[in-house]
Amino acid sequence: MLATAGGLLTVTAGAAEAAVTCASPVFQRTFYANTTFSGTPKKTDCDSVIDQNWGTGAPAAGLPSNYFGVRWTVTRDFGSGGPFRFAAEARDGIRVYLDGVRRIDLWKNISTTQAKTVDVTVPSGKHTLRIDYVNWTGAADVTFAYQPRTSADVDKVKPLTPTGTSLSYSSYQARFGWAANKEMDLAGYRVYRRLQGSPYPAKPLATTTSTSYTDTTLPRTGATYYYEVRAVDKAGNESAGTADKPVTTVDETAPAAPKGVGDNWAMGEVEDVWLTWESNTEPDFAGYRVYRSATTPVAVTPANLVSGSELLTGSGYREALPQTGDAYSYVVTAVDTHGNESAPSDPTSAFMTHDRTPPQETALNARAVESEAGVTLTWDASQARSEDFVGYRVYRSSTPRGERKMGEQLVGEYVRGTSFTERAAPPGRTSYYWVVAADDAGCLGTPSVDMEVHVQGNTTAPPAVTGLTATPGKNGVSLGWDASDDPGLDHYEILRGTLVDGRWTYKPLLDPGDFQPWEFTGTRHHDLTVADGERVRYSVVAVDQYGNALTPDSGAAMAEVTELDLSPDAGATPAASGAPLTSLGTQPYGDHGWISWILSPEADEADEADGGGHRVTGFHVYRWNPDTHVFDRLTATPVPRGESGYWDMTMRQGTTSFYRVTVVFDDGTESGATQAAVAAD
Structure with missing residues (x-):
């Protein structure tokens, strides 16, 4: 007895033989010890391919080598x-049935293999194939195969639409799945x-032999997209699409940066601004x-949001x-x-x-206090800070700040x-000070509050300064002294003294x-002066703010020194008897x-025709050489x-x-020389 249960065939044999179940598309094979397929089968098993050659032997134990049947x-x-x-x-014989309808019939006892091929149109859905084979006498072999015809000019049947679709969305990816089609x-x-709102394109998003596809190309725009899958056979026939499966994406796509912002500008200093x-x-x-900043580029931060x-x-x-x-x-x-926020505009x-x-x-x-250093104002450090702060200004006035200002002066800034x-505040009177920050x-x-000081x-x-020393050198005298610790010290002055008619006369060194x-x-x-052996005195005095x-006569520090003598x-x-020159000078x-x-x-006016003298045609310059003790002429002509x-x-x-300059006359003679000297660093 044969019973069909879904895609499985179950053979119910005698009580001594257990049922054999074969999963489709594997064949269930039964062996009979006769050619009429009658009685109880001698054996039942599963066979995935019908391709047997038993020769002259029995197909299974317990079966004869002739006159047997296999189904x-x-x-x-x-x-x-x-x-x-x-x-x-x-x-020998073979018969093929589709749903009980015989499609091949080669049913005779022969000594050679016989073959037949037929083309069959199989309807959609489930169908049953039965292949009966008998061997009467002699050698036994049997082969059967079935397969779809896949050429495009023959197969015009579309595959079935896939079923069992599912769609999930995670991590910005959509996973689309479906059940496998049954087409061979x-x-x-x-x-x-x-x-959403657009048709499916002609070109598929993907082609696969799997039963699922993960779409990693979904835009992150918050839009809704629909999916369908279509089966395609080897002839190129495409099934209808499955029902739409929607997915709404996460929107992570920002708008475009606004355009035209960079066209806004204004001349001069602006009170308020209008942007478009x-x-x-x-x-x-x-x-x-809208964001605003005094620094560029403008950072898109909450602090700059206006x-x-x-x-x-x-x-x-x-x-404003x-x-x-x-x-x-x-x-x-x-x-x-x-x-989602765009990138900033220009x-x-x-x-x-x-x-x-x-x-x-x-x-x-x-607060304010007077000392020998002057009037000193102090105040506490400010806890507030401004970026454009440049310092405090200090004002002094002869009247309090709250009254009408008279004689207000800025005495300190930055x-x-x-x-x-x-x-050096004006002595002998009351002054009022205040301090104010400036940017x-x-x-x-x-x-600040007014600070009153008399x-x-x-x-x-x-x-008098201490430690004064004077050291002669080839180009002058080097002076040094100890720093004064007088709180009112403002600066030092240097006096140079020379003997005039037997008395020391002092003159300050002048700022060039x-x-x-x-x-x-x-x-x-270092007092840069000619080293000509002169005896000099130096006095260094400390001067306060007033x-x-x-003075040299009232106790100022003194140092006497004789310069080196490098004279020719x-x-x-x-x-050096004198040249007809009004002046001669040297400068390093x-x-x-x-x-x-x-x-x-x-000499400038002399002319041979008028006075019988000689005309001046030029000058020669000489420099003392201390190594050879001669004047070297520097002018070749x-x-x-x-x-x-x-x-x-x-x-x-x-x-x-030391330099000497002579005047050269038109007859080639030279005048006596005039000498000048210069000290160089």
Whole structure:
């Protein structure tokens, strides 16, 4: 007895034989000891391929070698069905049935193998194949196979639409799955995806032989997409698509940065600003944010957000600029309904502002006291800080600040610390001081309290400096002294004394910049002067803020020294008997020197025709050589008349150079020489 249960065939044999179950598409095979397939089978098993050659032997134990029968049966799902080819070969008889209808009949006892092929159209769904084989006498062999015909000109049957679809979305990926089709000629599956509101494209998203596909290319826009899958056979026939499976993506796509923001600009200093830009057109657009900063690029941060917590719905923004003196730039971003924010727009040009914001620094707990150093003001460090703070200003007035200001003076500015000393406040009167912070635009903060001081002043000169030394050198005298610890010290002055008619006469060293007494703040100085053996005295005096200072006659420090004598030897030529020059001077310039002269009027006017004298045609320049003890002539040819100087490009450095200049006449003779000397660094 045969019973069909789904895709399985179950054989119910005698009580002594257990049922054999074969899973489709494996055949269930039964062996009979007769050619009529009657009675109880001798054996039942499973056979995946019908391709046997038993020769002259028995097909199984307990069966005869002649006059036996074998039956194969299978019920399977042919999917959409379509054109198939059945091929049978046997020695002896073979019959093939499809759903009980005989399709091949080769049923006779022969000594050679007989074969037959038939083309069959199999309907869709489940069908049963039965193959009966008998061997009467002689050798036994049997072969049977069935397969779909897949050429495109024969197979016009579409595969069945896949079933069992499922769709899941995770980590920005969609996993689409379906059940396997039953077609034997299945080539694979085509997966299609469409955006909501659009048709499926002609080209599939993917082609696969698997029963699932993971889409990793979904845009992160918040849009809804639909999927379907279609089966395709080896002939190229494509099934209908499955029912749409939707998925809504996570939106992580920001809108485009607003355009046209960079076109906003203004000239001069701006009180308020009005920005405009092009409108965004994204379907999920929600609004704009505006950011402002005095630094570039403008950072998109909560601290720089100026448009508020609510999004701007229009493409414009207006605000009053803080008048801090900074240059401000703006950027604009677009935001969508999912909170995605665009990249910042191009920045605007910088909008300049007036600085009307006073600094935050305040000089608290200000106090004043007078000492020998002057009037010293101190105050507590300010806890507030301003970026444009440049320092404190200190004012002094003869009246309190609250009253009408008379004689108000700025006595200190750019004070970065917490103290200031006015070293020479007007003595003998009451002064009022206050301290106020200033920024780089001149805005002033809150002033300190008034500090009232009755200034006594100072009339006592600082004590004499100590440790004064004077050391002669080849180009002058080097001086050194100890630093004065007098609190009112302002500077030092150096006096140089020479003997005049047997008395020491002192003159201050002059500042070469303004030819006023040179004010020194250090404790070293080299007096660059000619080393000609002169006896001199130096006095260094400390001067306080009121100009009080000792003198050489009242106890100032003194040091007497005789300069080195590098003068030319007596009798050196050309003789220093005097040239017809009004003046002769020397001046060092870096590593070279300039020797200049002025021809005397008499020599300048001499003319042989008028007075019988000789005309001046030029000048010769000589320099003393201390190594050879002669004057070396520096001019190979005379310096032409009309020129008033000569550059010595090889002037000796760090010593004193002595020069002599002669006048050259038209007859080739020279006048006596005029001498000048210069000390060079």
